[in-house]
Structures are given as C-alpha cells and as structure tokens.
Amino acid sequence: MNRIFILALDGTPYTLLKRLIAENRMPNLKQLVGTASFKQMDSVIPPVSSVAWASFMTGSQPGKHGIYGFVERDPVTLNWFVPLSNRLKVKTLQTNLSESGKKVFIMNVPMTYPPSPVNGISICGFLGNEITRGTYPAEIGTLLKARGYIIDANTELAKSDLNVFYEHLIDVLEKRIETMWHFWDQQNWDFFMTHIMETDRLHHFFWEYMEWNHPVWAEKFYRFYELIDRHIGHIIKRIPDKMPLMLLSDHGFTVLKKEVYLNRWLSDEGYLKFLRPYPETLEDMHPDSKAYSLYPGRIYINLKGREKNGSVTTGLAYEQIRQEIRQKLLELVEPESESKVIRDIFLGEDLYAFNDDRKAIIQNDSLHAIHNNFPDLVCIPYDGYDLKGNLWRDNLFEKTIFNGTHTLDDAFILLRNGELPPGRFSIAQSASIIYRCLNVDNLVPGAEI
Ligand SMILES: [Zn+2]
Known part of the structure; x- marks a missing residue:
C-alpha cells in the first residue's frame, strides 16, 4: 500500500x-x-x-x-x-x-x-x-x-x-x-x-x-x-x-550529570574576554577574544575576515588554536565525579564538508572557514554532560532543574x-x-x- x-x-x-x-x-x-x-x-x-x-x-x-x-x-x-x-x-x-x-x-x-x-x-x-x-x-x-x-x-x-x-x-x-x-x-x-x-x-x-x-x-x-x-x-x-x-x-x-558551561571554560583559559561584567550578547565579547561557543558544544574561532572583530588569522594561527583548544578540552575533568567530560572533538570540516569542499579546503589552507557557517570545532560529550552555550555563568559545572539530557x-x-x-x-x-x-x-x- x-x-x-x-x-x-x-x-x-x-x-x-x-x-x-x-x-x-x-x-x-x-x-x-x-x-x-x-x-x-x-x-x-x-x-x-x-x-x-x-x-x-x-x-x-x-x-x-x-x-x-x-x-x-x-x-x-x-x-x-x-x-x-x-x-x-x-x-x-x-x-x-x-x-x-x-x-x-x-x-x-x-x-x-x-x-x-x-x-x-x-x-x-x-x-x-x-x-x-x-x-x-x-x-x-x-x-x-x-x-x-x-x-x-x-x-x-x-x-x-x-x-x-x-x-x-x-x-x-x-x-x-x-x-x-x-x-x-x-x-x-x-x-x-x-x-x-x-x-x-x-x-x-x-x-x-x-x-x-x-x-x-x-x-x-x-x-x-x-x-x-x-x-x-x-x-x-x-x-x-x-x-x-x-x-x-x-x-x-x-540522566543529566552536569551542565557544562563551555564559554566559562574558554574564559577561564583566557580564550574569551568580555567588554563588561555579565555579558549578554556576543557583541559584549572583547575583540581580543580567540573563541566562543554556541549550544550545544559548538566552538567558533574569532576569525579575522569572518567575525565582526576577528582576532585570529587564518592559516597556521587558526589551526594551532583549534588544536590547542581541542587537546585541552579532551582532558577536561568534572571534579565531583573525577570523570572526563568530552568524548571527542571534531574539526567542523571533518563532520560537515563534502568532497568538493574538502578539496577546496586543502588547497586554500583553512580559508573555508570564511565561507562556511559551520562550527570550527564540535564537541561530543560523554553521556550525561550537557554542553551549554550561555555566555556567562558563575560556575563551569552546574546541576539545575533539568535532570535528563540527550x-x-x-x-x-x-x-x-x-x-x-x-x-x-x-x-x-x-x-x-x-x-x-x-x-x-x-x-x-x-x-x-
Ligand atoms: Zn530535548
């Protein structure tokens, strides 16, 4: 039928x-x-x-x-x-x-x-x-x-x-x-x-x-x-x-073990700075910032030529900062349970680019980031961690009223x-x-x- x-x-x-x-x-x-x-x-x-x-x-x-x-x-x-x-x-x-x-x-x-x-x-x-x-x-x-x-x-x-x-x-x-x-x-x-x-x-x-x-x-x-x-x-x-x-x-x-505020982590590690206390929008981001995150687990490099006040140049600087953030986040541990938080972190193009685009990426040495709106890094948490995108939070890890996560x-x-x-x-x-x-x-x- x-x-x-x-x-x-x-x-x-x-x-x-x-x-x-x-x-x-x-x-x-x-x-x-x-x-x-x-x-x-x-x-x-x-x-x-x-x-x-x-x-x-x-x-x-x-x-x-x-x-x-x-x-x-x-x-x-x-x-x-x-x-x-x-x-x-x-x-x-x-x-x-x-x-x-x-x-x-x-x-x-x-x-x-x-x-x-x-x-x-x-x-x-x-x-x-x-x-x-x-x-x-x-x-x-x-x-x-x-x-x-x-x-x-x-x-x-x-x-x-x-x-x-x-x-x-x-x-x-x-x-x-x-x-x-x-x-x-x-x-x-x-x-x-x-x-x-x-x-x-x-x-x-x-x-x-x-x-x-x-x-x-x-x-x-x-x-x-x-x-x-x-x-x-x-x-x-x-x-x-x-x-x-x-x-x-x-x-x-x-079960939601902990919410994880990635912008808080980026800020603690010096990658993200703000123009005022308790920032509310991305426009409150300081131009020296290197990276910021959107829900869930997406990280964008503050890239020159792409973001409004980009600070990181394409090419080597861009690749280095991505690798540095990736390595550090893979080591992130939630203190209460002493468990690692991030299971894997992908480069945006590895998840989201197609064959033709990939060829262009290799030839143009990361200029793709200017042309695509996909994230530069995508974090996959271990089950139970919810990677939040709030710009400011008092703590890196929190447990709120939500008690289940995807x-x-x-x-x-x-x-x-x-x-x-x-x-x-x-x-x-x-x-x-x-x-x-x-x-x-x-x-x-x-x-x-
Ligand atoms: Zn849901």
Missing part, C-alpha cells in the same frame, strides 16, 4: 522502549514489534531536535541542510538568532511528496515553522509560538486555536510546580492526538505524520526520577508511556493492516510493512525508506533548493 502513517516520539530511547516492553508496560507496542522491524538508530551531530528533524525531513546531514543547532550567529554582525525552516538548504520530503501529487499531513515536526505550502496540511512544531501563524493553509491555525491546540508544553511550569507541569503535559499530548484523529478522518492521506514533543519534555524534567525509582515520579513517568502505548493501540486498530506504519525518535536520553546513539525506528536496511542506521536515512514505502523511488533525498 503506497501510503504511510508516522508517529514520532521526540527523544525516546530504543533501550527505554525495549525495557518497557520487557516489563509489560507497553503491550500494544510489544504486539507491534512482533510484526515489524525495530532497531536502535543514530541521531546526528549535534543530537538536538531542530538538527535531527531537519536531517529526517531532508534525508541529509547538517553540512548539507545547513542547520547546526538551536541558535546560530551572523559572524558579520555577531547577532544570534534561531534558525527556522526558511534556512533549510535542502528540499523536505513533504515538499517533494507534494510536488509528486501525494496528499500530505504533517503536524508538529520541529523545523516546519514558518510553514511551507504542501499538497495538504502542515502544522508547525515548537519553534513557532503562535498557531494562527503556524499552519498551511492559514485557516487551519484558526481552527486549531478554537480547539485549544497547543504547539508545545509550557516548560516554565516545571520550574514552579512539577505536578501542574505533568498534568499540563498530558493535556498537550491528548489535544495533539485528538487533533491527529480529527484530520486523519478527513481524507485518504498518502503521507500522514504526527510528532509528539511531550516525551522529550517529560525526559528533561523526570528522567533522573525514573532511573532512581523515585517513589512518586518514577510511576508517573511510566504512566505517561502507558498512555502513549494506549494511543499506539488505537493507531494499530484504526489504520489499515497493510499500511506502512513508522514510529521513530530523533535522539536518546540519559544522547547520540540511542534513538529508535520501527517499521511495519516495509524494510529497514541491515546494520547501523541514521535518522538521515529515513527519508529514503519513506520514499520507498510510498513507491516514489524517483525522489532522491538531499536535492538542494
């Missing part, structure tokens, strides 16, 4: 689902796994929702689609901003499918704001904040507002009252699922996708309680997944048996009535699986706009 139903559970780890199935907490998922392919999946670097779902929708890695994190900076002005869907450099699968005449419904997927025209309905995900401006066609937004639809849970509630936040999360989830069925019943969609952000939000505030068997919150965590399982049961009942059904997440989760290699994918390739699998490969399920093999992921 050349149609597909997709349910995305943001930040749900493969290993968690395996355990919940084994503990009989998700009987419907257990039944589904018995008739489907189900495996662990890699996220992308960095494993945050806007980057990973951009890879899902475009079938490409960040170096190609152009989204490297939640925030981006303009090196010329040093202004920072949140990259939205209009910065994607590669066509999305919903655009490709629309152009080949498929009927498309896509709801709540990150990086779909502002909404692009589709042959059907597109409802924005969490980077949009007003639903009446977040849908295509526009009138759907008015309808959703009247139904009490919520784009994303209000995480501020978690800071004042976890009980209130938990009930609110359930409310947001239930409204989304109701809305999903409302549109499902309207016509025979070829591509029908709903993304659930509430799992990620639950994990950020409750993961540690679950892992440590907190007397109240562990059970509530599991109750949330039992609710998800009931919805999976309804999906199994309501969609045709022969219809391809895909469930997937975009990254895994683990992991790179424990996302999952499940596919019924379709085939997953053998071996390790990345979220960037799912677009080609979807094209195959829909029998549109002529569409190739990764075509640039």
Whole structure:
C-alpha cells in the first residue's frame, strides 16, 4: 500500500522502549514489534531536535541542510538568532511528496515553522509560538486555536510546580492526538505524520526520577508511556493492516550529570574576554577574544575576515588554536565525579564538508572557514554532560532543574510493512525508506533548493 502513517516520539530511547516492553508496560507496542522491524538508530551531530528533524525531513546531514543547532550567529554582525525552516538548504520530503501529487499531513515536526505550502496540511512544531501563524493553509491555525491546540508544553511550569507541569503535559499530548484523529478522518492521506514533543519534555524534567525509582515520579513517568502505548493501540486498530506504519525518535536520553558551561571554560583559559561584567550578547565579547561557543558544544574561532572583530588569522594561527583548544578540552575533568567530560572533538570540516569542499579546503589552507557557517570545532560529550552555550555563568559545572539530557546513539525506528536496511542506521536515512514505502523511488533525498 503506497501510503504511510508516522508517529514520532521526540527523544525516546530504543533501550527505554525495549525495557518497557520487557516489563509489560507497553503491550500494544510489544504486539507491534512482533510484526515489524525495530532497531536502535543514530541521531546526528549535534543530537538536538531542530538538527535531527531537519536531517529526517531532508534525508541529509547538517553540512548539507545547513542547520547546526538551536541558535546560530551572523559572524558579520555577531547577532544570534534561531534558525527556522526558511534556512533549510535542502528540499523536505513533504515538499517533494507534494510536488509528486501525494496528499500530505504533517503536524508538529520541529523545523516546519514558518510553514511551507504542501499538497495538504502542515502544522508547525515548537519553534513557532503562535498557531494562527503556524499552519498551511492559514485557516487551519484558526481552527486549531478554537480547539485549544497547543504547539508545545509550557516548560516554565516545571520550574514552579512539577505536578501542574505533568498534568499540563498530558493535556498537550491528548489535544495533539485528538487533533491527529480529527484530520486523519478527513481524507485518504498518502503521507500522514504526527510528532509528539511531550516525551522529550517529560525526559528533561523526570528522567533522573525514573532511573532512581523515585517513589512518586518514577510511576508517573511510566504512566505517561502507558498512555502513549494506549494511543499506539488505537493507531494499530484504526489504520489499515497493510499500511506502512513508522514510529521513530530523533535522539536518546540519559540522566543529566552536569551542565557544562563551555564559554566559562574558554574564559577561564583566557580564550574569551568580555567588554563588561555579565555579558549578554556576543557583541559584549572583547575583540581580543580567540573563541566562543554556541549550544550545544559548538566552538567558533574569532576569525579575522569572518567575525565582526576577528582576532585570529587564518592559516597556521587558526589551526594551532583549534588544536590547542581541542587537546585541552579532551582532558577536561568534572571534579565531583573525577570523570572526563568530552568524548571527542571534531574539526567542523571533518563532520560537515563534502568532497568538493574538502578539496577546496586543502588547497586554500583553512580559508573555508570564511565561507562556511559551520562550527570550527564540535564537541561530543560523554553521556550525561550537557554542553551549554550561555555566555556567562558563575560556575563551569552546574546541576539545575533539568535532570535528563540527550544522547547520540540511542534513538529508535520501527517499521511495519516495509524494510529497514541491515546494520547501523541514521535518522538521515529515513527519508529514503519513506520514499520507498510510498513507491516514489524517483525522489532522491538531499536535492538542494
Ligand atoms: Zn530535548
């Protein structure tokens, strides 16, 4: 059957689902796994929702689609901003499918704001904040507002009252699922996708309680997944048996050991200086600064000719400072646990440049940095360390209200009535699986706009 139903559970780890199935907490998922392919999946670097779902929708890695994190900076002005869907450099699968005449419904997927025209309905995900401006066609937004639809849970509630936040999360989830069925019943969609952000939000505030068997919150965590399982049961009942059904997440989760403020480290080591105490923007950076960081774990050299007040020259000086920072950060130890913090650090071009660009890089001796907006260094932490980008913090390591954090290699994918390739699998490969399920093999992921 050349149609597909997709349910995305943001930040749900493969290993968690395996355990919940084994503990009989998700009987419907257990039944589904018995008739489907189900495996662990890699996220992308960095494993945050806007980057990973951009890879899902475009079938490409960040170096190609152009989204490297939640925030981006303009090196010329040093202004920072949140990259939205209009910065994607590669066509999305919903655009490709629309152009080949498929009927498309896509709801709540990150990086779909502002909404692009589709042959059907597109409802924005969490980077949009007003639903009446977040849908295509526009009138759907008015309808959703009247139904009490919520784009994303209000995480501020978690800071004042976890009980209130938990009930609110359930409310947001239930409204989304109701809305999903409302549109499902309207016509025979070829591509029908709903993304659930509430799992990620639950994990950020409750993961540690679950892992440590907190007397109240562990059970509530599991109750949330039992609710998800009931919805999976309804999906199994309501969609045709022969219809391809895909469930997937975009990254895994683990207990947050410590937040790590990389700009604090750069400042302690003398690489980053400010024009005033308690800096708030990159414009408060002193022109002598050598490097600064953006969330999560991206380091930019303050490069002459690229950044507004660049101080490091291209060529040898640039390469030396990158190596120096890389070596030192790989040795960084968190004093309380005496554990190393950074698992690996990549040069931006090793992760994000393509063959042609690489040739140019070698020939032009790092001048690439002037032409590309990808980071100069990308840090991959050991599981449990969250590499923050705040400009100023009193401490290098902190533990705040957040108690769960993302992991790179424990996302999952499940596919019924379709085939997953053998071996390790990345979220960037799912677009080609979807094209195959829909029998549109002529569409190739990764075509640039
Ligand atoms: Zn998250």
